[in-house]
Amino acid sequence: MRNNDVTSITSERISIPVVAGGTIAGTLRLPDGEPRAAVVIHPATAVAERLYTGFSEYLAENGFAVFSYDYRGTGASGSPKANRRLRMRDWMDQDVPATAAWVCERFPDLPHLAVGHSLGAHAMALNNGLEDLHGFVGVASHAGVTKAIEDRKERRRVGLILSFLGPLTGRLLGAVPGKKLGLGEDMPGGAMLEWSGWSKKPNYFFDDPSMDAAHRTAQVKTDALVIGFTDDPWATPRQINAIFSHLVNASVERRTYSPADAGIPAIGHMGFFRRGSREKLWPEVLTWLTDKAGLSPQ
Template sequence: MNLITISLNQADFLASTLWERSDAKAVVILHPATAVVQEYYKGFAEYLHDMGFNVVTYDYRGTGRSKSGMLRNCNVSMSDWIEQDVSCVTTWARARFPELRLMAVGHSIGGHAILLSPATRLLHAAVLVASHAGVTSTIKQTMEKLRVWCLLRVLAPVLCRTFGYMPARRLGLGEDLPAPVMLQWGRWSAMPGYFYDDPDWDARRRAGEITLPLLVLGFDDDPWANSDAITCLMSPVKNSQIERREIRHADFGVPAVGHMGFFRIRCAEKIWPEVGKWLASQCQHTG
């Protein structure tokens, strides 16, 4: 395991970790969820490394070890993460390992990035874990819908205005976030088609142009990435070979998975192979 720094431009960088082996059969990039740092994915990265992959994890700008300066001065948005950060690490991995197939696993917004990043054309295959259109109206539970609505539409704008960033850690919501990230997320959540309805972004066209094989995982106890929300996200993806799996956690003997639990060690023995074996199978495909 090596800590590395990937330069995005003269001022910005992505703090990354590389698990490398001499006999690797492919490279897998792990794109994190919002407000989640790369250390969260360490166990899963080690699992993939043991399976024969080189693995790259990293932090988006403004989070984890990719923070630079005062967070209130960070003007990076969610679309910047997708456009720039994801493209940067993907291009770096392609240049570092030009002879190996390049694949990705995206968690939540990390899955959005796989659908929308211009660098996705460099991938051979990808997995979306708990990725969904974050539209508040798709949340089934009334109290959870109200909680998320209040957070994104009321509390977040006030806190971002007050602090100059989103103090998510104080609320138990993960990493503190740049204000533009949180505010853009809130705007998208109010649109019926999420970012597909953003007039400043051609997200629907981008998703429609994806052609690589995709494994899409959802979990029956995830209140956000439920079946309808996943369908909303995947509806423009017309040209990919998509394999959707709805994981019923009880069937795997796991007490809970939810939105965050797939990457916890309790899922290692029974659920991680759903992804590990699929990625390994993609190394056998020609093309």
């Protein structure tokens, strides 16, 4: 495994137009020398691209071309208010395929892989962005059912945001102040309203007939690695399984890590992508991606 200095990789800012309207802003990181494979990192809800910087650089240091980005209406991909009607399904059904297609076009001769954080892996579980993909990793990706949150205090906090404060600000302002509410980045009102609705359903978007989720997940045949963390209050094994047990025609490997496995005090819902996970956890995913791409270890 290579352990190059970050200065040995290059980065390029990219804009990708979406057929339905708007533009996705992201960063392409390239290794020193020809890339061996290409990886897209599909983000979580209202999580800024910068969270994925360290992990993207790590993969690039090890020979991968890596593209990370912000969903439309978040971060650098347009203001939430200007994209107020965008829903979560639009990110999954439009943004994820658009970025995957762009990377495939940019690197037509490379093996293609993906890593999805929370919502990003939902999109792939729903059969989006999988064309020509050798495999994908789902990180802390779960059915976001509020009643399923085991910690009572966290369940009340999330319930207040998803059932009252988020929908209220989404309707009144057209955008949700995610930073002030402790949700991450500000986001379009339409996405919050859809999220709020799904969070009240026992089986999340599988109970939304318009999503056709059971049929779509059954169409997935791409190998997947699904990982969770013992101190994540949202993505518990039960809630991860609520999504990925529906991939009945795919090979799905499941792993659960504790903070002790990583040698750090906490991981939670976001910590895998922070640099504290570099020494212990990132190599596990790198090895899996390398194997699925049919590459020899470096």
